[in-house]
Amino acid sequence: VFLDQLASQSARLREQFKIDLRVRGILGSKRMVLAETGIAVEHWRREYEQRGVPANLDRFIEHVHVDYLPHSVVIDCTASADIAGRYAAWLGAGMHVVTPNKKANSADLVYYRALHEARRAGGAHYLYEATVGAGLPVVHTLRDLRETGDEITSVEGIFSGTLAYLFNIYDGRTAFSDIVRDARQRGYTEPDPRDDLSGMDVARKLIILGREMGLELELADVKVESLVPTGLETGSIEDFMARLPRHDAAMRERLDAARARGKVLRYVGRLTCDDTSRTRSAGARAPSGVATVGLVELDTRHPFANIALTDNVVRFATRRYCDNPLIVQGPGAGPEVTAGGVFADLLRLAAYLGARL
Amino acid sequence: VFLDQLASQSARLREQFKIDLRVRGILGSKRMVLAETGIAVEHWRREYEQRGVPANLDRFIEHVHVDYLPHSVVIDCTASADIAGRYAAWLGAGMHVVTPNKKANSADLVYYRALHEARRAGGAHYLYEATVGAGLPVVHTLRDLRETGDEITSVEGIFSGTLAYLFNIYDGRTAFSDIVRDARQRGYTEPDPRDDLSGMDVARKLIILGREMGLELELADVKVESLVPTGLETGSIEDFMARLPRHDAAMRERLDAARARGKVLRYVGRLTCDDTSRTRSAGARAPSGVATVGLVELDTRHPFANIALTDNVVRFATRRYCDNPLIVQGPGAGPEVTAGGVFADLLRLAAYLGARL
Numbered sequence: 047v048f049l050d051q052l053a054s055q056s057a058r059l060r061e062q063f064k065i066d067l068r069v070r071g072i073l074g075s076k077r078m079v080l081a082e083t084g085i086a087v088e089h090w091r092r093e094y095e096q097r098g099v100p101a102n103l104d105r106f107i108e109h110v111h112v113d114y115l116p117h118s119v120v121i122d123c124t125a126s127a128d129i130a131g132r133y134a135a136w137l138g139a140g141m142h143v144v145t146p147n148k149k150a151n152s153a154d155l156v157y158y159r160a161l162h163e164a165r166r167a168g169g170a171h172y173l174y175e176a177t178v179g180a181g182l183p184v185v186h187t188l189r190d191l192r193e194t195g196d197e198i199t200s201v202e203g204i205f206s207g208t209l210a211y212l213f214n215i216y217d218g219r220t221a222f223s224d225i226v227r228d229a230r231q232r233g234y235t236e237p238d239p240r241d242d243l244s245g246m247d248v249a250r251k252l253i254i255l256g257r258e259m260g261l262e263l264e265l266a267d268v269k270v271e272s273l274v275p276t277g278l279e280t281g282s283i284e285d286f287m288a289r290l291p292r293h294d295a296a297m298r299e300r301l302d303a304a305r306a307r308g309k310v311l312r313y314v315g316r317l318t319c320d321d322t323s324r325t326r327s328a329g330a331r332a333p334s335g336v337a338t339v340g341l342v343e344l345d346t347r348h349p350f351a352n353i354a355l356t357d358n359v360v361r362f363a364t365r366r367y368c369d370n371p372l373i374v375q376g377p378g379a380g381p382e383v384t385a386g387g388v389f390a391d392l393l394r395l396a397a398y399l400g401a402r403l
Numbered sequence: 404v405f406l407d408q409l410a411s412q413s414a415r416l417r418e419q420f421k422i423d424l425r426v427r428g429i430l431g432s433k434r435m436v437l438a439e440t441g442i443a444v445e446h447w448r449r450e451y452e453q454r455g456v457p458a459n460l461d462r463f464i465e466h467v468h469v470d471y472l473p474h475s476v477v478i479d480c481t482a483s484a485d486i487a488g489r490y491a492a493w494l495g496a497g498m499h500v501v502t503p504n505k506k507a508n509s510a511d512l513v514y515y516r517a518l519h520e521a522r523r524a525g526g527a528h529y530l531y532e533a534t535v536g537a538g539l540p541v542v543h544t545l546r547d548l549r550e551t552g553d554e555i556t557s558v559e560g561i562f563s564g565t566l567a568y569l570f571n572i573y574d575g576r577t578a579f580s581d582i583v584r585d586a587r588q589r590g591y592t593e594p595d596p597r598d599d600l601s602g603m604d605v606a607r608k609l610i611i612l613g614r615e616m617g618l619e620l621e622l623a624d625v626k627v628e629s630l631v632p633t634g635l636e637t638g639s640i641e642d643f644m645a646r647l648p649r650h651d652a653a654m655r656e657r658l659d660a661a662r663a664r665g666k667v668l669r670y671v672g673r674l675t676c677d678d679t680s681r682t683r684s685a686g687a688r689a690p691s692g693v694a695t696v697g698l699v700e701l702d703t704r705h706p707f708a709n710i711a712l713t714d715n716v717v718r719f720a721t722r723r724y725c726d727n728p729l730i731v732q733g734p735g736a737g738p739e740v741t742a743g744g745v746f747a748d749l750l751r752l753a754a755y756l757g758a759r760l
Contacts, residue, residue, distance in 0.1 A: 055552040166759065182729060183540040183547070190540070190747035193760060195412040352709070354727040366739045370711040372539060376729035383723050390547035398754050402523065403550060 048123060048385035053087040055389075065401045067392070068115075073106045074098075075124075080109045103129070111141050117399055121388060122147050131157070137172055138164035144391045146176035146384050151257065152250035155264055158257060171395050176387030178205065178251045179358050179378040187374060188258050188362065196364045198259050202316040203360035204350055205251045207379045208235050208242040209273075209313040211356045213341075216311070222297040223290040230287075234356065238283050243273040245339045248315045252337045256317050261335040271340025273313070300341065309343035310351045349373065405480060405742035410444040412746075422758045424749070425472075430463045431455075432481075437466045460486070468498050474756055478745060479504050488514070494529055495521035501748045503533035503741050508614065509607035512621055515614060528752050533744030535562065535608045536715050536735040544731060545615050545719065553721045555616050559673040560717035561707055562608045564736045565592050565599040566630075566670035568713045570698075573668070579654040580647040587644075591713065595640050600630040602696045605672045609694045613674050618692040628697025630670070657698065666700035667708045706730065 052067065059065040068084035077098035079085060085093050111118050119142040122129050130150035133143050134157070150161060151174060165172045178184045191198060204210045211234055215225050226243070229235050235242050249268040256263040272279075275293040278286050304311050319335045344351050353359050358378025361371040377383050397403050409424065416422040425441035434455035436442060442450050468475050476499040479486050487507035490500050491514070507518060508531060522529045532542045548555060561567045568591055572582050583600070586592050592599050606625040613620040629636075632650040635643050661668050676692045701708045710716050715735025718728040734740050754760050 051552050055550075058552075169759065171759075181547075181723070183544050183731070186543075187540050189760075190538075190750070191743065193412075193750050194743050194746035195408050195415075196743060347709075349709075352704075352706075357727050366538070366743055367733055370714050370734050372731075372733035374540070374729075374731055376724055377727050386548065386551050386553060386723055389551035393547070393550050398757075400755075400757075402526065402528075403546075 047381040048388050049090045051385050051389050065396050071106050071110050078106050134161045134164040137170040138168045140168040140170050142171045144173045148177045148250045152253040173391035175391050176384050177254050181383040181387035182374050182376050184360050196366045199363040200318040201255050205248045205315045207356035213311050214355050218301050221294040223294050240274045245270045245272050248339045252315045268337040304343040312344050312350050314342045315339045404738040405745050406447045408742050408746050422753050428463050428467050435463050491518045491521040494527040495525045497525040497527050499528045501530045505534045505607045509610040530748035532748050533741050534611050538740040538744035539731050539733050541717050553723045556720040557675040558612050562605045562672045564713035570669050571712050575658050578651040580651050597631045602627045602629050605696045609672045625694040661700040669701050669707050671699045672696045
């Protein structure tokens with residue numbers, strides 16, 4: 047989808063802004079295509095299918111990173127931790143990286159620091175707006191606030207379109223397991239719904255935002271309430287789906303308890319900064335913060351209780367935005383909006399490298 | 404306020420990112436201060452008060468724009484049309500401009516085009532995120548969507564914190580004119596409330612966003628419903644305030660009519676694009692669009708009906724964001740958040756010029 051978007055705009059970018067974007071290689075999980083002067087991006091599918099050779103990441107990078115071109119950028123649209131583990135080497139060698147892949151920024155702090163150290167050493171740019179909320183302006187909004195000296199008090203939101211959908215729909219009339227089953231059939235969940243229900247995807251997004259705020263958080267520091275019942279964490283998907291209904295009663299109890307208090311259930315991620323003043327002064331110890339992910343009871347009039355079916359929503363409370371938070375809301379997943387976020391990062395990179403947009 | 408924010412961060416920017424921002428002059432309406440090597444920004448107030456000389460814009464610009472420094476930027480925090488009229492010359496000479504001043508981008512199309520032509524010719528950057536929604540990510544979000552090939556169907560929102568407040572409060576129990584009077588006393592309106600009630604400030608913001616979408620709109624093309632009653636457009640503020648109560652009954656009728664239909668009143672700005680496909684291809688005729696500003700009736704459950712008191716809210720409906728729009732919401736005026744928006748633009752400029760943030 048990203049390549050299709052690029053294809054639709056590359057002529058305009060070249061004519062209007064003199065930005066000459068060349069796709070010199072496309073690497074899939076099994077095949078890759080390399081081209082010296084660039085792949086005709088409007089025919090990328092045909093090129094990839096007809097001229098593809100067996101995939102080889104090392105050869106791919108060697109081909110893309112040539113001295114005679116002013117800049118090279120790797121756009122990683124996988125969710126692979128292996129590929130994310132290569133970013134530090136690429137950035138250190140001066141290649142830019144643009145990605146929606148959460149694995150690098152939510153890896154352990156040792157790698158995270160090495161990554162940013164390599165980026166500085168290599169003088170390269172590393173852009174990852176689409177890791178949180180796809181095309182929604184989340185990472186850059188947070189960075190703008192922080193870099194201009196605002197003090198972030200908390201960042202909270204609904205970071206999973208899947209979990210937003212499940213709890214927007216769940217009203218007790220249909221069993222929770224039936225809603226999960228139906229959502230899975232519609233393609234709203236991952237093939238294994240536990241990947242959504244475990245909350246780990248949300249935890250990774252919180253880590254990314256927390257580190258952007260200067261918090262030194264490890265994934266293990268996030269207090270995650272998994273919605274995968276104990277005992278069902280392993281085993282086949284079919285087995286999991288078959289045994290999930292046994293836990294419907296427990297979920298129903300939570301819903302009834304919330305309702306008795308006039309509340310609704312939502313799956314929310316929250317980052318709070320303990321001592322925001324520490325973020326201000328250079329060289330000071332990193333501020334400490336708390337990250338939690340789980341099911342919470344909210345007022346029926348709470349903004350998170352009234353979002354559209356699969357929307358994400360993020361609220362930034364800061365010193366400047368203290369009475370009312372800054373809110374960004376909208377579809378936060380899906381191929382078109384994710385590709386749009388990646389493409390916007392690519393154009394941002396072009397601007398950083400001197401293009402006049 | 405902007406200078407205070409800058410002062411709080413300049414040491415960190417210099418140490419952490421090697422960005423050396425020098426304030427070489429400060430121009431007020433009556434006085435200015437110029438300094439060869441830069442004003443100690445943490446003491447700017449004292450410098451300005453003690454070392455100020457009579458203001459002279461030409462001398463100021465001549466001083467700021469020197470060859471031996473790599474870049475110079477004018478940050479215009481006025482609302483002056485005269486100063487906005489100078490941007491083209493400054494940009495053409497290679498000086499960058501950062502501003503929350505709406506006057507240049509909402510001037511006639513002839514000047515608007517000259518401005519952007521000069522910017523290209525001068526190789527300069529012109530950044531104006533804070534013209535709409537202050538620190539909220541509005542202009543850049545719209546630009547990212549457009550530059551990555553999305554097709555904007557409509558942009559609508561509540562673009563005036565003042566008018567948001569008036570209609571959030573107005574429930575018929577207190578006369579509309581009393582609410583205006585009270586809001587004015589609290590400093591929520593301009594000194595002359597007609598500057599808010601006329602809708603022209605909202606119309607200017609729509610023009611800025613419409614032109615960002617590629618629409619060739621003049622201010623006169625915006626269908627503006629002014630809330631200043633006919634006959635009260637001129638005359639003193641006191642006179643206006645004294646005569647406004649005569650129109651309370653008419654406003655009350657509108658509120659009652661809306662309520663009879665189960666609706667609420669909100670002052671909304673709307674831009675719709677007639678033929679979004681035209682925005683795609685380079686060289687094609689500009690797409691045409693319609694811009695309206697005025698009081699509309701909305702469902703009580705509409706997102707615009709449920710914002711916090713003085714919030715702005717902007718909804719982008721596009722080809723990618725078609726089922727659910729992308730929404731940005733929060734305080735859209737005030738010194739701290741406006742200065743934050745200007746500062747973020749300044750750092751964006753630094754990144755475009757090679758700084759590694």
